[in-house]
Amino acid sequence: MPTVRPLWRVPGIVVRERLHPSGRVRIPEPMVMDDPVSVDEFHTGGASNPGMRAVYDLCARSLDALLPPGGRLLDLGVGSGRALSAVLRRRPDIHATAVDLAPNMLATARKLFDSEGLADRVDLVQADITALPEKLSAAPWDAISCMWTLHQLPDFDILRGALDQLAAVRRRSGAAVWISDFQRLRDPAACPDMLVCVDPESPDILREDAIASEAAAFTFAELSTELTAAGLVGMHSGHSTPLPYLQAYWLFGAEGKPHAAPGVRRGELRGSARREAALLRWGFTAKPF
Numbered sequence: 001m002p003t004v005r006p007l008w009r010v011p012g013i014v015v016r017e018r019l020h021p022s023g024r025v026r027i028p029e030p031m032v033m034d035d036p037v038s039v040d041e042f043h044t045g046g047a048s049n050p051g052m053r054a055v056y057d058l059c060a061r062s063l064d065a066l067l068p069p070g071g072r073l074l075d076l077g078v079g080s081g082r083a084l085s086a087v088l089r090r091r092p093d094i095h096a097t098a099v100d101l102a103p104n105m106l107a108t109a110r111k112l113f114d115s116e117g118l119a120d121r122v123d124l125v126q127a128d129i130t131a132l133p134e135k136l137s138a139a140p141w142d143a144i145s146c147m148w149t150l151h152q153l154p155d156f157d158i159l160r161g162a163l164d165q166l167a168a169v170r171r172r173s174g175a176a177v178w179i180s181d182f183q184r185l186r187d188p189a190a191c192p193d194m195l196v197c198v199d200p201e202s203p204d205i206l207r208e209d210a211i212a213s214e215a216a217a218f219t220f221a222e223l224s225t226e227l228t229a230a231g232l233v234g235m236h237s238g239h240s241t242p243l244p245y246l247q248a249y250w251l252f253g254a255e256g257k258p259h260a261a262p263g264v265r266r267g268e269l270r271g272s273a274r275r276e277a278a279l280l281r282w283g284f285t286a287k288p289f
Ligand SMILES: C[S@@+](CC[C@H](N)C(=O)[O-])C[C@H]1O[C@@H](n2cnc3c(N)ncnc32)[C@H](O)[C@@H]1O
Pocket: 031, 032, 033, 034, 046, 076, 077, 078, 079, 080, 081, 082, 083, 099, 100, 101, 102, 105, 127, 128, 129, 130, 146, 147, 148, 149, 152, 153
């Protein structure tokens, strides 16, 4: 018997969040995510957890809309590869180079891409997204992505380092940009309460990881200010509703909205992941597709 989800509690959580005063203090997480148990739990959750799969689906649809046919993508903070895998599976015509500092994450991503037959379309590089090697920052990218990674950065100086790199790549190559992440809510109880309502069967470690990541995330105001300061001006943005725990920013490439690519693979989600993805998509206030 599946556990009953106490969804009747959701409106109360949303109202409390709206009424809660702003000014919640950020609690940073360790920057590099390399502990084998956390890597494994995150990677397993990325395949089985409907909420995580919904986020990956939103990212894949967005990058599909931003990448031209045959496009080259630079992914910053690839982790165990689940987000990028969703993009590569949707768009069989593209090639990606993906960066992370964590050896266990990179090894897990390598195994994933091998097992999914995607390895010949991805180059994995161990590097710091706040200090990209010249061969990456000067390459001719069509899009740059940074998915669920900025909240890991310990402070504003390091966030600025990452955004400066991203902005420099955009300036040099005219690449499209896709940034998505958690948004720190006002009410510290909102994310834990919501997760218990919408995902009561989630393993504790995965739920605790999500709660810690939301507490470490930058708010809309913080991230928008830093994006503008880095020179990433005029970005489009959207967020999840009814609870704005996810935020996204994007720019089309210098050549404008790309033509639709041939061979796009749609609709791979089934069951609860498909329902979660549809809800996330419909609730998201704006998106590039
Ligand atoms: C929460 S994971 C997200 C992974 C993936 N994008 C996804 O959505 O599944 C964030 C990743 O960013 C990596 N990371 C954090 N700071 C980094 C840095 N300065 N340089 C490179 N990778 C970094 C972490 O090691 C971790 O693997």
